[in-house]
Amino acid sequence: MIRIRGLTKRLGTKQVLDGVDLDIGKGESVVVMGRSGTGKSVLLKHVIGLMTPDQGSIEIDGQEIVGLKEHDLDEVRKRFGMLFQGAALFDSLTVGENVGLALREHQRLDEREVRRRVAERLEWVGLSGVEDMKPASLSGGMRKRVGLARAIAMDPQVILYDEPTTGLDPIMADVIDQLIRGLQRRLGVTTVVVTHDLVSAYKLADRIAMLHDGKVVFTGTVDETRHTQDPLVRQFVQGSSQGPIAV
Amino acid sequence: MQEDLALRGARYLRRRAFDWIAEVGRVTLLIGELFRFLAPGLRSFGLVIQQMGSIGVGSLWLVVVVSLFTGAVAAVQAAYQFSTVVPLKFLGAVILRSVIIELGPVLTGLVVGGRVGASIAAELGTMKVTEQIDALRAMAIHPVRYLVVPRVVASIVMLPIMVVFANAIAIFGGFVVAVTSIGVSAHTYVIGLKQFFYLKDLYSGLLKAFFFGGIIGTMGCHYGFATEGGAEGVGLATTRAVVASCVLILISDYVLAHMLFRFIFAS
Numbered sequence A: 001m002i003r004i005r006g007l008t009k010r011l012g013t014k015q016v017l018d019g020v021d022l023d024i025g026k027g028e029s030v031v032v033m034g035r036s037g038t039g040k041s042v043l044l045k046h047v048i049g050l051m052t053p054d055q056g057s058i059e060i061d062g063q064e065i066v067g068l069k070e071h072d073l074d075e076v077r078k079r080f081g082m083l084f085q086g087a088a089l090f091d092s093l094t095v096g097e098n099v100g101l102a103l104r105e106h107q108r109l110d111e112r113e114v115r116r117r118v119a120e121r122l123e124w125v126g127l128s129g130v131e132d133m134k135p136a137s138l139s140g141g142m143r144k145r146v147g148l149a150r151a152i153a154m155d156p157q158v159i160l161y162d163e164p165t166t167g168l169d170p171i172m173a174d175v176i177d178q179l180i181r182g183l184q185r186r187l188g189v190t191t192v193v194v195t196h197d198l199v200s201a202y203k204l205a206d207r208i209a210m211l212h213d214g215k216v217v218f219t220g221t222v223d224e225t226r227h228t229q230d231p232l233v234r235q236f237v238q239g240s241s242q243g244p245i246a247v
Numbered sequence B: 001m002q003e004d005l006a007l008r009g010a011r012y013l014r015r016r017a018f019d020w021i022a023e024v025g026r027v028t029l030l031i032g033e034l035f036r037f038l039a040p041g042l043r044s045f046g047l048v049i050q051q052m053g054s055i056g057v058g059s060l061w062l063v064v065v066v067s068l069f070t071g072a073v074a075a076v077q078a079a080y081q082f083s084t085v086v087p088l089k090f091l092g093a094v095i096l097r098s099v100i101i102e103l104g105p106v107l108t109g110l111v112v113g114g115r116v117g118a119s120i121a122a123e124l125g126t127m128k129v130t131e132q133i134d135a136l137r138a139m140a141i142h143p144v145r146y147l148v149v150p151r152v153v154a155s156i157v158m159l160p161i162m163v164v165f166a167n168a169i170a171i172f173g174g175f176v177v178a179v180t181s182i183g184v185s186a187h188t189y190v191i192g193l194k195q196f197f198y199l200k201d202l203y204s205g206l207l208k209a210f211f212f213g214g215i216i217g218t219m220g221c222h223y224g225f226a227t228e229g230g231a232e233g234v235g236l237a238t239t240r241a242v243v244a245s246c247v248l249i250l251i252s253d254y255v256l257a258h259m260l261f262r263f264i265f266a267s
């Protein structure tokens, strides 16, 4: 489904991505772990064409997206949903308008159908009846869930999640994890989650990949990750300041 | 040591020059995209109307106050300079022409440039640093179509409207001062207005306003999009948008005046 090869990206003076290889299968849930600032968000932004790599290739369903024109990228993007780290809700719009924006912009649906769909997606994330609220008046967990409702409004085949649970209390984090897993299992959505939250990673992943120093240094199932002898991964999993990862 | 300093100075200037050229390049690209997305952008006409409303509402009182006092000052100054040389029956004419050719468009441009340019830059800058611009693109909604076109078009439409309005207020302000403290009769003032009203003066003022509107909207959007690095970056973007708008308004005012009155209306 998604095939990343040799992706490199330099930002400022920092080589953020330095040859990333990663495969994500159809309907699979892959969690990309890594320390803050290793370039997890940068990686996701490449997958959806918000950033262009210096080198490397990204294929979506066999189609190379590196070097595509914005217009052609848009066709690819319509199959994607993305939940941003800070939810990135449009704060000049109401919650309902946020969730319905892509529907109104891209599909010729009548207003009643849009409203029905918006209400349905908000119900899926457990937030019925908040359509008329402004994002500014929502709590962190609610913002994330509205962001999620917006990401799934267009029935995407792939959803990218940038730190969906970071900064939430453990109970709200579990609610979000359940939603993500539910969408993947129920609708067969290909899922890419970027996080440094291990609890989430274990709950969400079919496969875990570890990003370190601009490369994917490890991939494995949850069990393989738990019991790996790889010193980098062990240090991360055990949350230790001692080891090969320099602090 | 001294050589070193000279070298550093030269290097600094060269870097600034390159930065500046890059900046001009980015603005040019933005204007190119603006034209490319003009037609699709205008299809969401509601967004344009909404922007026109917020520009009008946001700047109306400011424009009223500024124009009123501009007219009043113009009256006082003109009366002082006329003293015994020029008869006061020309007072209305002088105020009229200086307001509609120059003062109305330029002062409205500067005031709205400060107010609207800053608010556009702040809004888009905040959207940039909170990833809302990325979110739009990820939803396959082009930011130039959805954000830039409505704002620039609204500025271009609203500025001439506000200039007409500002002209009227300024002429009224001049009238009040002329009648109450200079001793020109209302009749004389109005005769002066009528005698020296030329449509081409009005047109040239409105043409300026049209360009000023474009400058304000484009600079606001450009610096908004160029924002980096949190709240501090947003503050910087607003300042830059306002400074660039004001400088470009004054420069283009000169260029337009030169073209209009030396070539087009010269005969």
Ligand SMILES: Nc1ncnc2c1ncn2[C@@H]1O[C@H](COP(=O)(O)OP(=O)(O)O)[C@@H](O)[C@H]1O
Residues within 6 Å of the ligand: A011, A012, A014, A016, A034, A035, A036, A037, A038, A039, A040, A041, A042, A043
């Ligand atoms: N637009 C940018 N310009 C310059 N540097 C950037 C930019 N975006 C991210 N970076 C840098 O790239 C590195 C990785 O960032 P990011 O992907 O956000 O990390 P994370 O893994 O925490 O999501 C950081 O060092 C960050 O400073």
Ligand SMILES: [Mg+2]
Residues within 6 Å of the ligand: A040, A041, A042, A085, A162, A163
């Ligand atoms: Mg991140």
